[in-house]
Amino acid sequence: MRRRGGLAQVGHPETRATPGGRKPEPRRRLTILPVATMLTARLSRPLLQLPGKTWSFSGRENEMRHTLLSSTSSVPVACRTYAADTVSPVGSKAVLVTGCDSGFGFSLAKHLHSKGFLVFAGCLLKDKGDDGVKELDSLKSDRLRTIQLNVCKSEDVEKAVETVRSSLQDPEKGMWGLVNNAGISTFGEVEFTSMDTYKEVAEVNLWGTVRMTKSCLPLIRRAKGRVVNISSMLGRMANPARSPYCITKFGVEAFSDCLRYEMHPLGVKVSVVEPGNYIAATSLYSPERIQAIANRMWDELPEVVRRDYGRKYFDEKISKMENYCNSGSTDTSPVIDAVTHALTATTPYTRYHPMDYYWWLRMQIMTHLPGAVSDRIYIH
Ligand SMILES: NC(=O)c1ccc[n+]([C@@H]2O[C@H](COP(=O)([O-])OP(=O)(O)OC[C@H]3O[C@@H](n4cnc5c(N)ncnc54)[C@H](OP(=O)(O)O)[C@@H]3O)[C@@H](O)[C@H]2O)c1
Numbered sequence: 032m033r034r035r036g037g038l039a040q041v042g043h044p045e046t047r048a049t050p051g052g053r054k055p056e057p058r059r060r061l062t063i064l065p066v067a068t069m070l071t072a073r074l075s076r077p078l079l080q081l082p083g084k085t086w087s088f089s090g091r092e093n094e095m096r097h098t099l100l101s102s103t104s105s106v107p108v109a110c111r112t113y114a115a116d117t118v119s120p121v122g123s124k125a126v127l128v129t130g131c132d133s134g135f136g137f138s139l140a141k142h143l144h145s146k147g148f149l150v151f152a153g154c155l156l157k158d159k160g161d162d163g164v165k166e167l168d169s170l171k172s173d174r175l176r177t178i179q180l181n182v183c184k185s186e187d188v189e190k191a192v193e194t195v196r197s198s199l200q201d202p203e204k205g206m207w208g209l210v211n212n213a214g215i216s217t218f219g220e221v222e223f224t225s226m227d228t229y230k231e232v233a234e235v236n237l238w239g240t241v242r243m244t245k246s247c248l249p250l251i252r253r254a255k256g257r258v259v260n261i262s263s264m265l266g267r268m269a270n271p272a273r274s275p276y277c278i279t280k281f282g283v284e285a286f287s288d289c290l291r292y293e294m295h296p297l298g299v300k301v302s303v304v305e306p307g308n309y310i311a312a313t314s315l316y317s318p319e320r321i322q323a324i325a326n327r328m329w330d331e332l333p334e335v336v337r338r339d340y341g342r343k344y345f346d347e348k349i350s351k352m353e354n355y356c357n358s359g360s361t362d363t364s365p366v367i368d369a370v371t372h373a374l375t376a377t378t379p380y381t382r383y384h385p386m387d388y389y390w391w392l393r394m395q396i397m398t399h400l401p402g403a404v405s406d407r408i409y410i411h
Contacts, residue, residue: 113368117375122147124254125206126374127195129153129182129243130213132163134313135261135306135366139210140167142367143374144175151195153180153213182213182239192246205253208374211240211283212261216276216315218352222336223328223345229275236279241286248299255298259373260287261366262303264390268397271410272348291381302373305394306366307386308359316356325349360387 118124126143130136131152140152154164157179164177178194181187196202214236217228240260251258265273266280284303291301310316329337329345337345365385373379384391397405 113372113376116377118377120147121207121375123149123200124208124256125149125151125195125199126208126210127151127153127191127206127247128210128212129180129239130155131167131177132156132161134315135309135363135370136210136212137163137167138363138367139212139370140175141170142371144170144172146371146375148174148207148374149198150175151191151198152177153182153191154178155181155213180213182211182243183234185242188242188246192250195247196250199250202250203253205256206247206250207254207256208259209243209247209251209257210259210261210370210374211243213239214261214315217324218272218321219275219324219328220272220348221274222340223332223348224275225328225331228328229278232275233279233282236276237282237286240283244286244290251299252294252297256300257374257379258287258290258294258299258301259370260301260303261370262287262305264305264307264384264386264394266303266305268394272352300373300379302379302381302383304366304369304373304383304385307384307390308355309361309363309366310356310359312359312361312363318353318356321349321353321356325352 126148128136128139128143128150131140132154136152140150144150152167152175154161154167154177157164157177167175167177176194176198178191179187180191195206199206215232217224217232219228244258244260247258250256260283262283263276263280265277266284269277269281287301287303294301325345329342369383369385373383384394386394393409396408
């Protein structure tokens with residue numbers, strides 16, 4: 032058995048002084064690690080067999096102590112509902128959502144519009160006549176306007192903010208909300224990932240979020256409005272072969288926390304939404320995209336890495352990723368509800384966790400237990 036830090040401190044053969052000067056007795060060994068590991072694994076396994084229904088776990092960071100493992104709670108943790116207290120009519124309020132060509136962003140634009148918001152839907156491919164854009168435009172509503180927006184391009188961002196500002200009835204009253212949703216994802220072990228790939232993902236997910244937020248803050252501050260950042264469960268816990276994505280989402284979390292602290296005295300509320308696995312419901316990955324990433328990755332591998340790992344190992348990793356991408360919830364409503372709550376509740380939560388039982392429990396264990404324990408349960 033391996034012994035590492037935290038709970039893995041399995042008692043050294045220390046001695047303790049005994050009264051009367053008798054010979055010291057060896058201290059009894061603590062065997063916390065095996066017990067804790069066994070217990071947690073036993074508790075978590077039955078949950079894996081539960082039907083794959085997605086529940087939304089939410090809460091202000093320190094209030095979210097549900098009792099997933101507790102037998103005392105008669106209300107399943109999943110039944111927790113959002114507080115109904117909402118801000119005054121949303122009708123006049125403007126919200127800008129990025130990445131609306133597909134996935135969460137597309138659904139959000141439609142949902143927020145149906146709630147009465149004035150929605151500015153940023154679309155990467157508006158100028159290319161993307162299907163998502165066409166569908167949003169086909170609603171022909173004054174309250175749903177698609178705008179060309181690549182979050183990596185400062186000119187696009189400035190133009191988008193100007194479009195919003197000039198559409199507001201009273202720009203001095205500002206804009207209510209910004210939802211930083213645009214994102215891309217990739218995978219690959221650290222040794223398989225090129226520096227260009229790391230930078231490419233960060234440019235959209237992290238710097239895109241920072242760029243958008245900085246440009247919108249003057250308007251949001253005036254309205255004492257909301258910033259909602261779409262992070263991921265992988266912004267809270269890392270995973271092998273996901274470093275290019277994880278580091279950007281951990282960055283989004285850090286950025287959001289700093290911003291929340293700074294904005295608090297100014298009345299702006301900042302929330303983070305951390306979806307679990309919804310791959311099956313959005314366009315983040317497709318089999319073709321995985322294959323394209325894999326081919327490019329293999330072609331660009333340094334010779335020494337290619338030789339040391341070999342094609343078989345590489346292919347196994349790719350097929351693992353393909354399996355992961357065939358999984359996930361197809362119902363995005365927990366994510367849409369979380370964002371809506373963050374925009375409309377008088378007291379929005381700091382973090383929202385729309386994810387299924389398995390990932391929620393895994394996130395709790397990975398973020399609250401020592402690495403020595405969580406690594407053994409989920410990684411090794
Ligand atoms: N799906 C999941 O399981 C999951 C889980 C956790 C977190 N998330 C996060 O949720 C957010 C939305 O992703 P999704 O799952 O809905 O995937 P998606 O369907 O691919 O949506 C992402 C959107 O962002 C757009 N986009 C990409 N690069 C952009 C750029 N430079 N500027 C502006 N827009 C850009 C995409 O446009 P194109 O379609 O034209 O490329 C797409 O419309 C992302 O931040 C993602 O990391 C997703």
